[in-house]
Amino acid sequence: MKTFIQAISQISLQEPLSDQWFSNPHVPQNIFNESIEPDYKRFLSPMEARRMGKLMKRAITTSLDVLHRSHFENVDAIISGTGLGCIDNTEKFLHAIIDNNEDCLPPTAFMQSTHNTISSQIALYLKCHGYNSTYSHRGTSFESSLLDAFVQMKVGDIHSALVGGHDEMTPDYFNMLGKLGYWKKDPFTIDSLKKADTIGSISGSCSLALLLTDSPNQDALCQLNDIELMYAPSITEIRSRMENMLIKNGIALGEIDAVVMGLNGDIENDAVYHQISQNCFPNIPVVWYKHVFGESYSASSFGAYTASMCLKNNLIPPHLLYNSVARSTNISHVLVYNHFQNKDHSLMLLSKI
Amino acid sequence: MEQLIEELKKQIIEVLNLEGMKPEDIDENAPLFGEGLGLDSIDALELIVMMEKNYGIKLANASEGREIFKSVRIMAEYIQAHRTK
Numbered sequence: 189m190k191t192f193i194q195a196i197s198q199i200s201l202q203e204p205l206s207d208q209w210f211s212n213p214h215v216p217q218n219i220f221n222e223s224i225e226p227d228y229k230r231f232l233s234p235m236e237a238r239r240m241g242k243l244m245k246r247a248i249t250t251s252l253d254v255l256h257r258s259h260f261e262n263v264d265a266i267i268s269g270t271g272l273g274c275i276d277n278t279e280k281f282l283h284a285i286i287d288n289n290e291d292c293l294p295p296t297a298f299m300q301s302t303h304n305t306i307s308s309q310i311a312l313y314l315k316c317h318g319y320n321s322t323y324s325h326r327g328t329s330f331e332s333s334l335l336d337a338f339v340q341m342k343v344g345d346i347h348s349a350l351v352g353g354h355d356e357m358t359p360d361y362f363n364m365l366g367k368l369g370y371w372k373k374d375p376f377t378i379d380s381l382k383k384a385d386t387i388g389s390i391s392g393s394c395s396l397a398l399l400l401t402d403s404p405n406q407d408a409l410c411q412l413n414d415i416e417l418m419y420a421p422s423i424t425e426i427r428s429r430m431e432n433m434l435i436k437n438g439i440a441l442g443e444i445d446a447v448v449m450g451l452n453g454d455i456e457n458d459a460v461y462h463q464i465s466q467n468c469f470p471n472i473p474v475v476w477y478k479h480v481f482g483e484s485y486s487a488s489s490f491g492a493y494t495a496s497m498c499l500k501n502n503l504i505p506p507h508l509l510y511n512s513v514a515r516s517t518n519i520s521h522v523l524v525y526n527h528f529q530n531k532d533h534s535l536m537l538l539s540k541i
Numbered sequence: 542m543e544q545l546i547e548e549l550k551k552q553i554i555e556v557l558n559l560e561g562m563k564p565e566d567i568d569e570n571a572p573l574f575g576e577g578l579g580l581d582s583i584d585a586l587e588l589i590v591m592m593e594k595n596y597g598i599k600l601a602n603a604s605e606g607r608e609i610f611k612s613v614r615i616m617a618e619y620i621q622a623h624r625t626k
Contacts, residue, residue: 234559234561234562235579237560238557238558238559239558239583288594292593292594293590294556294590295583295586295587295590296583296587299583
């Protein structure tokens with residue numbers, strides 16, 4: 189059974205619910221970046237939206253938008269990935285505990301502070317009684333969700349799935365991560381991010397909904413051939429897993445037209461990608477995307493989005509090209525490789541339909 | 542009493558995040574639940590927390606709320622009679 193990415197919808201630092209970023213991106217200017225919010229009233233009535241935090245509104249809106257784009261009324265499964273869940277509501281609840289001396293705690297913030305709120309609220313809204321799950325595996329939460337949907341589709345348990353990657357960055361959490369060296373200390377440019385000679389990246393808040401199906405219509409973006417997750421592999425193991433994945437799918441290394449990587453301007457993060465690139469893909473165009481969407485626990489979902497857009501449009505726009513390898517005029521196969529702190533690694537193989 | 546009703550309307554809008562609604566949109570004699578504002582059981586919990594926090598009223602029995610939250614006016618009368626702060 190083949191699986192296809194029918195459509196993708198996003199809310200991030202870029203124009204919301206739009207693919208405009210692919211040709212004309214907003215260039216992030218700040219280290220702490222907020223998402224650009226769409227007009228939620230187009231999707232949710234004020235009474236429906238009043239209990240939802242920002243992340244919940246984004247998750248439901250991207251889900252509704254991707255169903256609309258796909259001409260699907262409902263799906264067999266809703267599977268979301270989120271590193272932090274509705275962290276804004278978690279913080280509200282924790283602040284209330286302190287401010288009110290562990291008394292008089294507001295129920296709404298508590299109810300909507302759990303990670304699995306996202307998938308369950310989408311299901312309630314869509315009245316979807318199918319499989320429902322949430323993965324919270326830090327930087328590979330989205331890939332874990334996609335792998336679940338992919339495997340279930342392969343064995344024929346489901347025929348369509350709404351797969352999401354949803355994370356928000358609050359000022360408090362941003363400050364905490366900053367103390368761990370997650371963010372740049374000084375002003376940056378796209379060129380300085382590419383140079384990656386200091387630690388830290390730029391933050392993003394991102395929400396992405398993807399519709400996976402075994403019965404695509406003519407507007408489908410691409411085929412998802414394979415997906416794998418690895419924990420703390422060596423470079424040799426990564427290379428071996430990549431080669432095996434390509435062999436399994438009947439694709440030669442030389443047929444890969446681009447590799448999408450989670451380069452983010454952090455010297456330690458990017459060194460891993462440079463090693464992989466030099467060892468495995470010395471002559472293949474490398475595409476990056478975190479300079480456009482920022483870094484977050486769900487940022488890797490935008491790697492899949494970027495690859496899908498390159499395949500659908502048969503194009504790698506110059507602003508996404510990381511190295512100077514000449515681009516193929518025909519983009520047929522794209523590999524997406526991401527790692528989180530050099531511990532959790534993921535591979536996704538996508539092809540043109 | 543009228544001042545307390547106005548204060549309550551503002552607090553209800555804020556606590557329940559009734560976006561786009563103004564105090565004058567709330568009829569103090571209309572039911573808060575079911576018809577009227579159309580609030581539900583989670584809103585009732587939020588109102589119980591609000592009454593405890595702002596007026597020091599602790600409802601021993603949640604079912605008391607059914608009577609107290611019949612309308613903003615009845616709620617204000619109850620608060621005036623039982624408030625400790």
